[in-house]
Amino acid sequence: MDYDVIVAGLGAMGSASVYQLARSGVSTLGLDQFRPPHDQGSSHGDSRITRLAIGEGEHLTPLVQHSHELWRRLEQESAETLLTQCGALMISSDTTRASVHVGNFFTTTLSAARRHGIDHSILDAAEIRRRFPQFLVRDHEYGYFEPQAGFVRPEACIRAQLLLAERLGAHIRTQERLLSFEAEGAAVRVITDKASYRTRRLVLAAGAWMPDLLGPSFASLFRITRQVLNWFAIAENPDLFTPGRCPVFIWQLPEGTRNLYGFPAIDGPEGGVKIASEQDTTTTTAGSVRRDVSRQETEVFYRDYVAPNLRYLSPQSLKARSCLYTQTADFGFIVDTHPASAQVLIVSACSGHGFKHSAALGEGIARWARGEGLPPGFGTFLLNRF
Ligand SMILES: Cc1cc2nc3c(=O)[nH]c(=O)nc-3n(C[C@H](O)[C@H](O)[C@H](O)COP(=O)(O)OP(=O)(O)OC[C@H]3O[C@@H](n4cnc5c(N)ncnc54)[C@H](O)[C@@H]3O)c2cc1C
Numbered sequence: 001m002d003y004d005v006i007v008a009g010l011g012a013m014g015s016a017s018v019y020q021l022a023r024s025g026v027s028t029l030g031l032d033q034f035r036p037p038h039d040q041g042s043s044h045g046d047s048r049i050t051r052l053a054i055g056e057g058e059h060l061t062p063l064v065q066h067s068h069e070l071w072r073r074l075e076q077e078s079a080e081t082l083l084t085q086c087g088a089l090m091i092s093s094d095t096t097r098a099s100v101h102v103g104n105f106f107t108t109t110l111s112a113a114r115r116h117g118i119d120h121s122i123l124d125a126a127e128i129r130r131r132f133p134q135f136l137v138r139d140h141e142y143g144y145f146e147p148q149a150g151f152v153r154p155e156a157c158i159r160a161q162l163l164l165a166e167r168l169g170a171h172i173r174t175q176e177r178l179l180s181f182e183a184e185g186a187a188v189r190v191i192t193d194k195a196s197y198r199t200r201r202l203v204l205a206a207g208a209w210m211p212d213l214l215g216p217s218f219a220s221l222f223r224i225t226r227q228v229l230n231w232f233a234i235a236e237n238p239d240l241f242t243p244g245r246c247p248v249f250i251w252q253l254p255e256g257t258r259n260l261y262g263f264p265a266i267d268g269p270e271g272g273v274k275i276a277s278e279q280d281t282t283t284t285t286a287g288s289v290r291r292d293v294s295r296q297e298t299e300v301f302y303r304d305y306v307a308p309n310l311r312y313l314s315p316q317s318l319k320a321r322s323c324l325y326t327q328t329a330d331f332g333f334i335v336d337t338h339p340a341s342a343q344v345l346i347v348s349a350c351s352g353h354g355f356k357h358s359a360a361l362g363e364g365i366a367r368w369a370r371g372e373g374l375p376p377g378f379g380t381f382l383l384n385r386f
Pocket residue numbers: 008009010011012013014031032033034036040041042043044045047048049050176177178179205206207208209210213227228229323324325347348349350351352353354355356357
């Protein structure tokens with residue numbers, strides 16, 4: 001046997017898995033077709049929101065709470081700054097038609113906070129304006145503020161986990177692409193564009209490339225969409241955009257059906273303020289997606305989303321990137337064994353809200369790979385729900 005475990009794909013999920021496997025002394029090979037962290041998949045763009053009361057499902061709160069513990073431990077081991085708890089503001093209203101991934105996002109956030117005892121406050125429009133004058137809220141809007149929420153730095157998390165995994169003895173091979181896998185007795189034969197390996201277990205964490213690896217019968221499980229991120233220059237009052245004065249935010253806009261989310265200026269005022277929305281209407285594939293962002297896309301986004309809702313930001317775009325969501329039909333996660341092989345684990349890219357959970361998911365995936373089964377809390381991630 002060449003390895004106990006091979007992890008294919010070293011983005012958020014794969015890097016967390018190899019790190020946890022290496023920590024527990026399992027012989028591990030991590031493979032990626034590119035050189036992670038890179039900007040071709042789902043884990044780039046400087047920041048990811050993390051929040052403890054999870055509007056996509058109360059059951060996810062313990063997972064993110066544990067991830068916060070793991071991010072803090074990883075910070076100590078790597079001497080990197082990974083998690084910043086600058087607070088999150090969720091803005092909504094009784095009449096909004098904008099959803100965030102699921103229906104009832106705001107009310108589920110609130111019930112998760114109450115059920116799990118998460119510190120929070122409810123702010124009316126006047127209080128939001130007083131504390132955060134950069135948000136142009138309407139009189140009928142209100143907010144949920146969670147002080148322990150904030151953001152993680154995805155590229156730094158991936159880099160730190162891969163570096164530590166290697167130091168702990170894992171083999172990391174980049175620019176090596178998994179082509180196919182098949183059962184070979186109790187083992188799995190893994191063929192790449194460079195070599196062939198025999199492993200006891202295989203973890204597939206290929207993000208938006210998962211349909212290519214799993215074949216047509218699985219393709220309908222995953223819906224891949226192109227998302228656009230823009231970093232806008234600050235025109236006035238840069239102090240209002242420091243992580244101490246500006247929370248991360250998710251806004252169920254009062255008009256239309258889309259939401260708006262964003263971050264403080266996490267790398268100082270010169271780095272700009274990252275703002276984005278989500279689109280769910282046009283699908284794509286990892287191989288055919290348009291990577292660049294046109295000037296027109298940015299101008300329209302500023303005019304329709306930024307200018308009506310945020311003060312003090314300039315239309316000047318400092319940077320723009322596209323990124324891929326890989327959603328399931330219920331916006332949930334998939335972490336389950338392959339129906340045709342109990343030695344192969346399918347790990348999905350987690351529907352546009354998985355980064356914050358990836359540290360704890362990696363720990364659970366490592367537990368499965370050691371032959372100890374998936375953690376009980378992973379019961380909602382199984383394939384049989386589709
Ligand atoms: C714009 C955007 C905003 C988001 N915002 C948030 C947020 O605020 N909070 C949050 O918690 N989550 C957020 N998410 C979701 C989160 O980022 C994803 O859940 C997470 O990054 C998915 O990680 P992954 O490891 O599955 O995929 P990736 O990071 O894309 O990793 C997959 C890896 O597999 C490799 N690979 C693919 N095929 C092969 C092959 N055949 N052989 C070898 N390697 C292969 C790829 O090169 C890639 O490195 C957001 C996602 C996007 C796109």
